[in-house]
Amino acid sequence: ETGVTQSPTHLIKTRGQQVTLRCSSQSGHNTVSWYQQALGQGPQFIFQYYREEENGRGNFPPRFSGLQFPNYSSELNVNALELDDSALYLCASSSASHQETQYFGPGTRLLVL
Amino acid sequence: GEDVEQSLFLSVREGDSSVINCTYTDSSSTYLYWYKQEPGAGLQLLTYIFSNMDMKQDQRLTVLLNKKDKHLSLRIADTQTGDSAIYFCAESPGAGSYQLTFGKGTKLSVIP
Numbered sequence: 001e002t003g004v005t006q007s008p009t010h011l012i013k014t015r016g017q018q019v020t021l022r023c024s025s026q027s028g029h030n031t032v033s034w035y036q037q038a039l040g041q042g043p044q045f046i047f048q049y050y051r052e053e054e055n056g057r058g059n060f061p062p063r064f065s066g067l068q069f070p071n072y073s074s075e076l077n078v079n080a081l082e083l084d085d086s087a088l089y090l091c092a093s094s095s096a097s098h099q100e101t102q103y104f105g106p107g108t109r110l111l112v113l
Numbered sequence: 114g115e116d117v118e119q120s121l122f123l124s125v126r127e128g129d130s131s132v133i134n135c136t137y138t139d140s141s142s143t144y145l146y147w148y149k150q151e152p153g154a155g156l157q158l159l160t161y162i163f164s165n166m167d168m169k170q171d172q173r174l175t176v177l178l179n180k181k182d183k184h185l186s187l188r189i190a191d192t193q194t195g196d197s198a199i200y201f202c203a204e205s206p207g208a209g210s211y212q213l214t215f216g217k218g219t220k221l222s223v224i225p
Contacts, residue, residue, distance in 0.1 A: 004155075033212065042117070042201055042215030043156070056212050090155055092213075099211045100144045104156040 004029075004093050004105035012111045013081050021076045021108045023091030029103075030096055031055070032074040034066060037088040037107070049074055050096075086112045117216035119202050124222045131189040133219045135202030138183065143207030145178060147187045150199045150218070159187070159200075189221075197223045 005024045013019050025032055031050045035043035045058035049068035063079040072093070078085055088109050092102035116138045125131045137145070146161040162169045162176045162185075169176045175188040189196055199218040205211045 031211075035213075040217070042203075042217045043213070045212040045214070048212060056210060058212065092156075094211065100205065100207060101158060101161065102211065102213065103158060104148075106155040 004091055004103055006089075006091050006105040006108050008108060009106070010109045010111075012113065014113050015081055015083060017081050017112075018077065018079045019081060019110060021078075021089050021091075021110070023074045023076070023093075023105060025072045025074070025093035026103050028095055029093035030072050031094045031099055032068055032072065033092045033094075033102060034074070034076045035090040035092065035104075036060075036085075037090055038084075039087070043090055046076070081112045083112050086110060117202055117204060117214055119200075119216035119219045121217065122220050122222070124224060125192050126224050127192060127194055129192055131187075131192045131196065131221055131223075133187045133189075133200050133202075133221065135185040135187075135216055136183055137185065137202070137204050137214075139204060139206065139214070140183070141206050142183075142204040144205045144211075145176075145185050146201075146203040146205075146213065147174075147176065147185075148201040148203060148215075150201065152198075156201065192221075192223050194223045194225055197221055 033048040034046040037043040047057040052068045067075045088107040090107045092104045147159045148156040173190045202216045203213040
């Protein structure tokens with residue numbers, strides 16, 4: 001059974017650019033959540049997808065958007081990057097029968113210059 | 114809004130027990146979690162407890178929940194150098210909303 005994978009591992013962008021981060025869920029998991037972890041902080045919930053629909057959103061502006069695909073993989077898109085978007089972006093997946101247990105991927109570290 | 118508080122640092126000697134504490138404010142929290150993060154890595158789910166439980170034990174880990182005081186603790190018995198990491202407390206309301214609210218993490222340093 002493969003765990004949650006994310007790509008790329010590291011990324012450098014400049015202010016104003018757009019970025020797409022990718023996540024493959026753990027096998028059998030149909031729910032994906034995205035979190036942003038700034039340096040020295042705990043992760044902050046961005047949004048969750050279930051059956052390709054957004055199923056809850058945290059306090060993030062609309063320039064943070066996502067997609068979930070029929071194979072349950074997911075993308076996080078961030079437009080008009082700001083310096084404060086520099087963070088570790090974590091994806092977590094869970095199954096429909098055990099939504100209370102979320103398993104995290106290794107994350108994508110984004111640096112905005 | 115929901116808030117989860119943890120002390121930032123804890124230092125223990127190898128072989129001793131570690132106790133990491135957490136308080137939360139959301140009385141509707143249904144699930145409470147402990148995650149471990151090693152440097153440069155993602156989060157590893159260590160254990161979680163349902164709000165109608167007082168205690169959960171899993172090998173070297175013991176979780177205690179005082180729902181009245183909204184206090185959660187994680188005890189690690191016989192702490193090893195490999196336990197050095199940041200430990201995050203988190204809560205979720207459950208019942209259709211499983212978004213996790215995390216504390217800032219407690220950095221555990223184990224002295225050989």
